Amino acid sequence: MSATDLARALVAGLVAAGLRDVVVCPGSRSAPLAYAVADAEAAGWLRAHVRADERTAGFYALGLAKAAALRGTPRPVAVVVTSGTAVANLHPAVLEAAHGGVALLVLSADRPHAWRGTGANQTTTQTGLFGAATRAAVELPAGTDPAAVRGLAARAEAAALGTLTRDPGPVHVNVGFAEPLVPPGPWAPGDPPPPLAVVAPVASAPEPALPAGRRTLAVAGDGAGPDAARLAVAAGWPLLAEPSSGARLPGALTHPVSVLADATADGRAARAERIVVFGHPTLSRPVSALLARRDVEIVVVSPTARWTDVAGTAAVVTPALEVSPPTPSDTVWLQEWQEADAATARAFVPGPRERAARALWDAPGWLVLGSSTTVRAFDRCVPGAQRATRVAANRGLAGIDGLVSTAHGLAAGLGEPVRLVLGDLSFQHDVGGLVRGDTEPEADLQVVVLNDHGGSIFAGLEHGAAEPELFRRFFTTPQGFDVVAAARACGAAASRITVAAMADRLAEPVRGRTVLDVGLA
Numbered sequence: 278m279s280a281t282d283l284a285r286a287l288v289a290g291l292v293a294a295g296l297r298d299v300v301v302c303p304g305s306r307s308a309p310l311a312y313a314v315a316d317a318e319a320a321g322w323l324r325a326h327v328r329a330d331e332r333t334a335g336f337y338a339l340g341l342a343k344a345a346a347l348r349g350t351p352r353p354v355a356v357v358v359t360s361g362t363a364v365a366n367l368h369p370a371v372l373e374a375a376h377g378g379v380a381l382l383v384l385s386a387d388r389p390h391a392w393r394g395t396g397a398n399q400t401t402t403q404t405g406l407f408g409a410a411t412r413a414a415v416e417l418p419a420g421t422d423p424a425a426v427r428g429l430a431a432r433a434e435a436a437a438l439g440t441l442t443r444d445p446g447p448v449h450v451n452v453g454f455a456e457p458l459v460p461p462g463p464w465a466p467g468d469p470p471p472p473l474a475v476v477a478p479v480a481s482a483p484e485p486a487l488p489a490g491r492r493t494l495a496v497a498g499d500g501a502g503p504d505a506a507r508l509a510v511a512a513g514w515p516l517l518a519e520p521s522s523g524a525r526l527p528g529a530l531t532h533p534v535s536v537l538a539d540a541t542a543d544g545r546a547a548r549a550e551r552i553v554v555f556g557h558p559t560l561s562r563p564v565s566a567l568l569a570r571r572d573v574e575i576v577v578v579s580p581t582a583r584w585t586d587v588a589g590t591a592a593v594v595t596p597a598l599e600v601s602p603p604t605p606s607d608t609v610w611l612q613e614w615q616e617a618d619a620a621t622a623r624a625f626v627p628g629p630r631e632r633a634a635r636a637l638w639d640a641p642g643w644l645v646l647g648s649s650t651t652v653r654a655f656d657r658c659v660p661g662a663q664r665a666t667r668v669a670a671n672r673g674l675a676g677i678d679g680l681v682s683t684a685h686g687l688a689a690g691l692g693e694p695v696r697l698v699l700g701d702l703s704f705q706h707d708v709g710g711l712v713r714g715d716t717e718p719e720a721d722l723q724v725v726v727l728n729d730h731g732g733s734i735f736a737g738l739e740h741g742a743a744e745p746e747l748f749r750r751f752f753t754t755p756q757g758f759d760v761v762a763a764a765r766a767c768g769a770a771a772s773r774i775t776v777a778a779m780a781d782r783l784a785e786p787v788r789g790r791t792v793l794d795v796g797l798a
Contacts, residue, residue: 278423280454284309285316285464286423287384287452290430292322293470295352295438296382298345298690300326300338304359306399307386308458311357316464326689327717331356331363333710335370335381336679340686342379343669347691353380353437353448354690360387361399364406369678374447375410377673378500378581380437381447383407389419389455403451412436412446419453427473435475443596444582485593487512487576489601492610493551496568497524498558498585499672505555505578506661513603514553515614517564520638520655521646521670522556529661530614532621534653537563539617549573553598557585559672560656629776629797630654633727636776637698638664640783643691645684646670647699648677649734651727677703681710685722685790694721694787701728705758711767711790723787724764725779729797731755764792 288299288310299314301307318325326341328334338356345352358364364385374381388400404416413436415429430450439445487493495509497518505524509516517533518524530536540546541563549567551574558564568575569588577584577594584594603611627635631654637644638659644667646652652670671683681704684697704726713719731753735741740752749755764771769790774782776795 278420280309280419280456280458281312281460282423283417283419283421283426283452283454284313285466286426287417287430287450288313288317289466289470290427290473291355291382291434292317293427293473294431294434294475295472296323296355296434297352298324298326298338298341298354300328300334300341300354300356302328302331302334302356302358302363304363304386305458306388306454307357307359309454309460310384310386310452312460313464314357317466320466320469322466322469327714329712329714330709331358331366332369332679333682333707333712334358335367336373336682336707336710337686337689338381339370339374339379339671339679340683340688341690342374342381343683344687344690346379347669351380351438351445353382353434355382355384357384358386359399360385360403361401364403368407369676371407371410371447373671373673373676373679375673377671378439378445378583379447379673380439380445382433382437383447383449385449385451387451387453389453407447407449410447411449412439412442412444413448415448415450417450417452419455431473431475439581440475440477442582443580480596484597484599485595486599486601487551487553489607490604491550491574492548493553493607494549494567495553496555496558496564497522497529498554498556499670501556503666508598508600509553511602512600513607513611515611518661518665519556519558519560520652520659520665521668521672523666523668524555525659525661525665525668526663527661530618531660532618532625532657534561534563534657535621535625536614536617537561537567539621540614541566545613545617551576553578554585557672559675560653625658627658630727631658633698633725633776633779633795633797634659636779636783637696637725638662640696642667642787643687643693643695644668645680645687645695645697647680647697647703648675649700649703649732650737651698651700651703678706679710681707681724684724685710685720688720688722689718694723696723696725696787698725698727700732701726701730701758701760702732702754702756704760705756705763708763708767711764711769711792713768713790719789721787722790724769724792726760726792726794727797728760728794760792760794
């Protein structure tokens with residue numbers, strides 16, 4: 278069968294299984310898919326997004342998939358790339374999707390299998406390129422019968438969504454195309470194909486009920502969601518919620534890291550009898566130490582098949598919980614932690630980074646938090662607020678790569694203004710994520726760069742004790758990088774401002790792509 282037939286069958290099968298967004302990178306071997314996606318978009322089947330750089334495209338697709346999940350309609354997003362190194366450039370985004378549980382479909386074009394190992398141009402072994410990171414890997418050699426593709430496409434999307442496994446993540450579909458790569462004519466696909474639904478099994482196990490009256494701490498990491506806060510408040514538990522958890526809602530501690538560190542020092546934390554964990558906590562060593570304790574009951578709540586239990590201390594892992602109303606002793610326990618949080622707030626002296634975090638937390642709209650010191654500044658000082666349900670981050674592997682592209686994709690997927698806050702090194706890693714092709718629609722994205730001229734995260738780690746010149750060169754790695762000039766070169770409006778000016782600038786509506794370079798050092 279021809280490359281055109283195979284590409285059209287794959288697009289139709291993916292649309293039938295629920296695909297609605299495809300990110301396309303230019304390439305010759307992947308051209309059959311580009312033609313098919315273009316025609317499917319013209320028919321109203323899906324929405325295409327074109328990005329020139331594969332690494333950026335992968336994270337842009339990740340942002341689109343996050344947007345679908347945040348809207349409550351999780352769908353996989355596909356990214357189309359040509360053969361060779363183009364596929365390898367997706368690896369960082371695939372890894373983040375793997376550890377963050379994001380439904381990402383990699384559609385990589387390949388040369389005919391017989392060309393492998395022959396020295397043919399742009400030909401390598403693409404099968405298994407992403408190793409254990411994918412939830413499934415599907416191989417469609419050149420000449421595959423298009424009639425068999427519909428079922429394979431449904432299996433790929435079900436694997437990406439974790440429909441049957443409760444384990445969402447990336448899926449790699451590697452498609453061999455032989456010449457001719459240009460269709461004989463346009464495709465008029467007509468009405469969308471009938472849906473092919475893969476139905477999730479119904480859980481039958483009852484939700485465990487936790488009895489009241491045990492001194493309990495709730496820890497909510499990234500992706501925990503607002504239910505974590507609802508349960509903690511209903512049970513009367515002190516709630517230590519990371520800022521990207523979706524649970525930094527009213528009732529959560531404002532200064533969880535400091536309060537927990539003080540409670541560990543004065544013995545209050547040692548009196549805890551139970552820890553309930555939601556999401557993927559990653560930000561602080563005091564929390565990691567708390568979750569490693571073997572003298573308390575650790576209950577992990579995870580709706581997916583993956584859960585956080587680094588130290589192997591969990592006694593129960595459950596997709597959901599029932600809680601009991603608090604007893605008088607629960608109320609006293611909660612008040613102890615709330616009073617400690619209030620005392621910390623009175624003594625807290627915010628630095629410029631924390632003042633910037635509070636200004637951004639108070640601003641309206643969607644907020645994407647960068648990694649490293651940026652997200653930790655929010656963790657130290659932002660109060661529980663309803664805006665916490667409009668916060669996102671890449672905390673799967675918590676890298677500093679791809680943040681601009683992720684936020685750009687999130688803005689396009691949500692159709693709403695998005696603010697990204699990150700450090701200057703993170704911005705430098707992904708400044709190309711600001712670029713928009715001349716034929717692509719504009720997104721409302723504001724990037725706030727907290728610029729301390731280097732990697733300040735290391736100063737708070739054991740490496741901060743290194744010899745000063747070694748520390749500066751090999752860890753903070755200061756760069757002679759002009760944020761404003763780079764942003765403008767990528768087509769964004771940009772300006773330098775101070776922390777004191779942030780509140781006024783953040784009150785302005787986000788229109789188009791803008792960058793604020795906020796000096797901290």
